[in-house]
Amino acid sequence: MTQTHTGVRGDSGPAVAELVAGRVLDVPDFPKPGIVFKDLMPLFADGAVFREVVDGIIAHHGRESFDVVAGIEARGFVVAAAIAYATGVGVVPVRKAGKLPRATHSASYALEYGEATLEVHQDAFTAGHRVLVVDDVLATGGTAGATLDLVERAGGTVSGFTVLLELAFLGGRERLAPRPVHALLTV
DSSP states (O other): OOOTTTTTTTTTTTHHHHHHHHOOEEEETTTTTEEEEEEEEHHHHHHHHHHHHHHHHHHOOGGGGSSEEEEEHHHHHHHHHHHHHHHHHHEEEEEEETSSSSSEEEEEEETTTTTEEEEEEETTOOOOOOEEEEEEESSSHHHHOOOOHHHTTOOOOEEEEEEEOOOOGOHHHHTTTTTTTTTEOOO
8 A cells, every 4th residue: 555645746747646656765864964865766666667658658758759768776777677668679788887898988976975986888878869858866966967967978869868756855857957857656
């Protein structure tokens, strides 16, 4: 049984926002003391809800608006693969440094609890490929900003950016402006 959340909001409306909100678990002090980790694994484990969320992302962007989906490590891979499969396009992983076997572009950035580096293969996209970028959570915008820049450096054109959950109090959307952000749930 899921709990009803009053006043939930998201860019695809309250019904989709409620679906996401009902399947997020807060895990205090992970990965560091003072951080509240937003665990979306219950959403991924609920087949009907996961399908509805993926269909909602596709409906928002339109099946014909992208040629490939890029997923940000690691939970973004789950969403990206589902969208790619449902629309018949390819999927490209944006990985942590040192995980890809061929020549890469890399970008380092600050995140809410440290620093990190992401990489994408230099040949990941054909020039002009329209790329839908997806991830699980938008926090400070560091990961997203680095990824969007990597897609463009690798020859892709960002056609959209979607997250399942946006932590608005951390200001990620503002840091990504003027790029549009599509968040299914904003808290």
